[in-house]
Amino acid sequence: MSQMNMIQAINSALDVVMEKDPTVIILGEDVGYFGGVFRCTDGLQAKYGEHRVIDAPIAEGGIIGSAIGIGVNGLRPVAEIQFADYIYPGLDQIISELARLRYRSGGEYFSPVTIRAPCGGGIRGGQTHSQSPEALFTHLSGVKTVMPSSPYDAKGLLISAIESNDPVIFFEPKRIYNGPFDGDPNKPATPWSKHPAGEVPDGYYSIPLGEAAVVEEGDELSIITYGTMVHVAQAAVRNAGVKADIIDVRTLVPLDVETLTRSVKKTGRCLIAHEASRFSGYGAELSATIQEECFWHLEAPIERVAGWETPYPHAFEWDYFPGQDRILAGIRSIMEAV
Amino acid sequence: MTSKSRLHIPRPSARPGEAPDFSYLSLSEAGAVSRPATSATASEAEYLAQNLVRVMDDDGIAQGDWIPDLSPEQKVEALRLMLLTREYDNRLQRAQRQGKISFYMQSLGEEAVSIGQGMALEAGDMLFPAYRNQGLFILRNTSLVDLMCQCLSNTRDMCKGRQMPVMYHNRKGNLFSVSGNLATQYPHAVGWAMASAIKGEDHIAASWVGDGSTAEADFHYALTFAAVYQAPVILNVVNNQWAISTFQGFAGGERRPFAARGQGLGIPGIRVDGNDLLAVYAVTQWAAKRAREGGGPTLIEHVTYRGGAHSTSDDPTRYRPKDEWQAFPLGDPVERLKKHLVNEGHWSDEQHEALKEQLKETVMAAWKEAISYGTMTEGPMLDVSIMFDDVYEEVPQQLKDQCEELIALKGTLS
Ligand SMILES: Cc1ncc(C[n+]2csc(CCOP(=O)(O)OP(=O)(O)O)c2C)c(N)n1
Ligand SMILES: [Mg+2]
Numbered sequence: 001m002s003q004m005n006m007i008q009a010i011n012s013a014l015d016v017v018m019e020k021d022p023t024v025i026i027l028g029e030d031v032g033y034f035g036g037v038f039r040c041t042d043g044l045q046a047k048y049g050e051h052r053v054i055d056a057p058i059a060e061g062g063i064i065g066s067a068i069g070i071g072v073n074g075l076r077p078v079a080e081i082q083f084a085d086y087i088y089p090g091l092d093q094i095i096s097e098l099a100r101l102r103y104r105s106g107g108e109y110f111s112p113v114t115i116r117a118p119c120g121g122g123i124r125g126g127q128t129h130s131q132s133p134e135a136l137f138t139h140l141s142g143v144k145t146v147m148p149s150s151p152y153d154a155k156g157l158l159i160s161a162i163e164s165n166d167p168v169i170f171f172e173p174k175r176i177y178n179g180p181f182d183g184d185p186n187k188p189a190t191p192w193s194k195h196p197a198g199e200v201p202d203g204y205y206s207i208p209l210g211e212a213a214v215v216e217e218g219d220e221l222s223i224i225t226y227g228t229m230v231h232v233a234q235a236a237v238r239n240a241g242v243k244a245d246i247i248d249v250r251t252l253v254p255l256d257v258e259t260l261t262r263s264v265k266k267t268g269r270c271l272i273a274h275e276a277s278r279f280s281g282y283g284a285e286l287s288a289t290i291q292e293e294c295f296w297h298l299e300a301p302i303e304r305v306a307g308w309e310t311p312y313p314h315a316f317e318w319d320y321f322p323g324q325d326r327i328l329a330g331i332r333s334i335m336e337a338v
Numbered sequence: 339m340t341s342k343s344r345l346h347i348p349r350p351s352a353r354p355g356e357a358p359d360f361s362y363l364s365l366s367e368a369g370a371v372s373r374p375a376t377s378a379t380a381s382e383a384e385y386l387a388q389n390l391v392r393v394m395d396d397d398g399i400a401q402g403d404w405i406p407d408l409s410p411e412q413k414v415e416a417l418r419l420m421l422l423t424r425e426y427d428n429r430l431q432r433a434q435r436q437g438k439i440s441f442y443m444q445s446l447g448e449e450a451v452s453i454g455q456g457m458a459l460e461a462g463d464m465l466f467p468a469y470r471n472q473g474l475f476i477l478r479n480t481s482l483v484d485l486m487c488q489c490l491s492n493t494r495d496m497c498k499g500r501q502m503p504v505m506y507h508n509r510k511g512n513l514f515s516v517s518g519n520l521a522t523q524y525p526h527a528v529g530w531a532m533a534s535a536i537k538g539e540d541h542i543a544a545s546w547v548g549d550g551s552t553a554e555a556d557f558h559y560a561l562t563f564a565a566v567y568q569a570p571v572i573l574n575v576v577n578n579q580w581a582i583s584t585f586q587g588f589a590g591g592e593r594r595p596f597a598a599r600g601q602g603l604g605i606p607g608i609r610v611d612g613n614d615l616l617a618v619y620a621v622t623q624w625a626a627k628r629a630r631e632g633g634g635p636t637l638i639e640h641v642t643y644r645g646g647a648h649s650t651s652d653d654p655t656r657y658r659p660k661d662e663w664q665a666f667p668l669g670d671p672v673e674r675l676k677k678h679l680v681n682e683g684h685w686s687d688e689q690h691e692a693l694k695e696q697l698k699e700t701v702m703a704a705w706k707e708a709i710s711y712g713t714m715t716e717g718p719m720l721d722v723s724i725m726f727d728d729v730y731e732e733v734p735q736q737l738k739d740q741c742e743e744l745i746a747l748k749g750t751l752s
Contacts, residue, residue: 014727033353049347058551058554062553062555086520089519154676205724308737309736310726315499319744325747
C-alpha cells in the first residue's frame with residue numbers, strides 16, 4: 001500500500017499492466033520523454049522504452065485511428081488525449097470505427113483500445129480545458145465509458161479498462177487529480193493522503209467495469225453521481241444533515257442499474273448530479289432509467305443538478321460549476337415535495 | 339514480441355544537460371535565394387521550399403533580390419511593434435505569476451512573423467491567427483487595454499468573460515476569433531478566401547499554425563481546398579522547433595521542410611528566416627501579390643524558435659537545453675532588425691533604450707487602466723447573466739429560466 005494521488009495511481013496502473021503484459025503500449029501527445037502534461041506517464045518511457053511509450057504527432061484522429069490499427073495487429077494500445085476537449089478530431093474514428101468494428105465484422109475483428117482523457121472543470125481552463133463530454137460516448141453502442149472519482153478506483157478501473165477487449169473511454173476528472181474537491185474553490189486544497197481512497201495497493205488489482213459504488217449510506221435520499229461531483233455531493237449531504245445514499249456510477253456504460261434501483265427503491269427520492277450540461281446529458285439517461293425501474297417507489301420528482309446549457313465559461317466558472325449550493329437546493333426541493 | 343523494432347522514433351538533437359545542436363537546420367546565405375516572378379509556376383518556384391530566404395546577413399546588411407521596399411520609418415515602426423509586443427508579453431507573463439490572470443502564452447523570439455506579415459498585408463485582408471500571434475492584434479491597432487481586459491476576463495473583456503486569456507478577436511480589424519483547438523482556423527481562412535473570390539473581391543486571407551499543429555487533419559483539408567480552388571490565401575507554418583515537449587520531428591519535419599508540404603498539391607512553398615523581419619515582409623508581399631493576381635495559395639514556413647515556455651503551465655527545462663535559444667543560429671528578431679537599422683544609420687543604442695523605456699511606460703499605463711475594470715480576484719465583476727447571452731442569437735426560454743434560477747440562488751446566499 002502507498003499513498004497516491006490520482007495521477008500516481010494512474011501511473012501505477014499503467015506500470016503494472018505494462019510490466020505484466022508486453023503487448024500494452026501507450027501513445028499520445030507529450031506522453032513519452034516528457035511524461036505527459038499532467039505527468040500520468042512519468043517515467044514509463046525510461047522504463048519500457050520508446051517503442052512502448054510513444055510520443056505522437058498532434059492529431060487526435062491519427063492517434064485514435066492508428067491505435068485501432070495497432071490493436072487489430074495484436075497489441076493493446078492505451079491512447080492519451082491531452083484534454084477531453086481535444087478528443088473531437090478523433091470522433092469519426094471512435095464512432096464509425098472503434099465502436100462498430102466488432103459488430104460489423106461479425107465478431108471477427110476488434111481493437112482493445114483504451115482512450116484516457118482528463119475531463120471536467122474547476123481549473124480555470126475555460127471552454128477548451130473544462131468540458132465533460134461523456135454523454136456523447138455513452139450514446140454509441142460499442143464503447144464502454146468510465147469515470148473514476150478516487151485514486152483507488154482510478155487504478156483498479158484503468159487496469160480493467162486496458163484488459164478489456166472492448167474499447168473503453170476512460171475519463172479522468174482532472175480537478176481531483178491531486179486531491180478531493182468539495183466544490184468550494186476558496187478553501188485550501190486537501191491532498192489525497194487525507195482520504196481513505198488515497199491508499200492504493202502498489203501491485204496488481206482490478207475493479208470490474210459495470211459496478212457502481214455506494215460511497216455513503218443513508219435512507220432519506222439517493223444521490224447518483226460520478227467524477228468530481230461525488231465529493232461535492234458528499235460535502236453537501238454533510239452540510240444538509242440528511243441521510244443519503246451517495247452512489248458513484250463509476251462505469252457509465254455498461255450501467256449498474258441494479259445498484260442504482262436498489263437504493264432508490266429504498267429511499268424513494270433521487271437526485272442526479274453531474275458537471276456536464278443538463279440537456280441530453282448523462283443524467284437524462286439516469287433519470288429515465290430510475291423512472292422506469294422505480295416509478296412506484298418514488299415519493300418526489302427526480303431532481304437533476306447539472307451544468308447550465310452554455311459552453312463552459314472562463315470568468316463565471318463558479319457560477320457554472322454545480323457546487324454545493326446547487327445540490328443543497330436540489331435536496332431541499334426533493335425533501336419538501338410531498 | 340521481438341526486442342528489436344524497426345520503428346523510427348524521432349529524437350531531438352539535444353536534451354537537458356546536453357549542448358544545443360542546430361546542425362539539422364539547413365541554412366542559406368542572406369541574399370542567396372533568388373526571387374521568382376509572382377507569376378512563376380509551382381514547379382518554377384519549387385526551390386523556395388528547399389532553401390531559406392534571408393535578407394539580413396550577420397552584420398545586419400540587406401542582401402539580394404528579396405530586399406523589400408521599406409522606408410527607414412517603416413522599419414523603425416516594425417522594430418517598435420516588435421518591442422511593444424515583447425513588453426506586452428512581459429507584463430502579462432508577470433500578471434499571471436502574480437495571480438491576476440489564469441494563464442498566458444508569450445511570443446518571445448517569434449515577433450517578426452506577426453509584425454512582418456501584418457505589415458505586408460492590407461487592412462481589408464482577413465487574418466485567422468493562432469494563439470501566438472498577439473503581434474497581429476497589436477499591429478492592427480487593437481488597444482493594449484482591450485487585449486489586457488480579455489486576459490483579465492473583466493468587465494471590459496471583448497469575450498465577455500467566456501474565454502481563456504489570449505483568445506482575442508478584433509472584428510473591425512479583420513482578425514478572427516482565436517481558437518484553443520489547434521489548426522481549426524486553417525480551413526476557415528481558405529473558406530473566407532474562396533468567398534472573396536466568389537464575390538469577385540481583391541481581399542485575401544491569411545492563417546497561421548505551429549509546426550506541431552500541421553499534423554492535424556484540418557491543416558491538410560485546408561491545403562487541399564486551397565489547391566483545388568486556387569483560393570487567394572497565405573497559409574503560414576510557424577516552425578518554432580517545439581510543440582510543447584515534442585520537437586518538430588514529431589510533426590514530420592525531419593526529412594522535408596514544412597514549406598514543402600503543399601508541393602504534392604502544386605502549392606508553392608517558401609521557407610523563410612522567420613527572425614528576419616525584412617525577409618518575412620518580402621515573402622509575404624510576394625505571396626499576397628500572387629494571390630491577388632489569381633495565382634492561388636502559398637504556404638510559408640517561418641523558421642524561428644520558441645524563446646519562452648510553451649505557456650505559463652509549462653517548464654521547458656524538463657525537455658530541452660536551457661540555453662538552446664542562445665544557440666539558435668537565426669538569433670533574435672529584435673536584435674537583428676536593430677543591428678540593420680543601426681548599420682544603416684537610422685537607429686542607435688540610445689534610441690533603442692529610450693524606446694524600450696517609453697514602451698514600458700505605455701504598457702504599464704495600459705495595465706493600470708485595464709485592472710481598473712477588474713481582475714480575476716478583484717471587482718468590478720461581470721454581471722453573471724452575461725453567461726447566458728450569445729449561446730444563440732436570441733436567448734431561448736430555457737436559458738432565461740436557468741439564468742433566473744442562478745440569480746435567485748445567488749440571492750439566497752448573499
Ligand atoms: C486539437 C488540440 N489538440 C491538442 C491541444 C493541446 N496543445 C495546445 S498547444 C499544443 C502544441 C502546439 O504546438 P505548435 O503547433 O508547434 O505551436 P506552438 O505552441 O509551438 O506555437 C498542444 C498539443 C490543443 N490545443 N488542441
Ligand atoms: Mg511549435
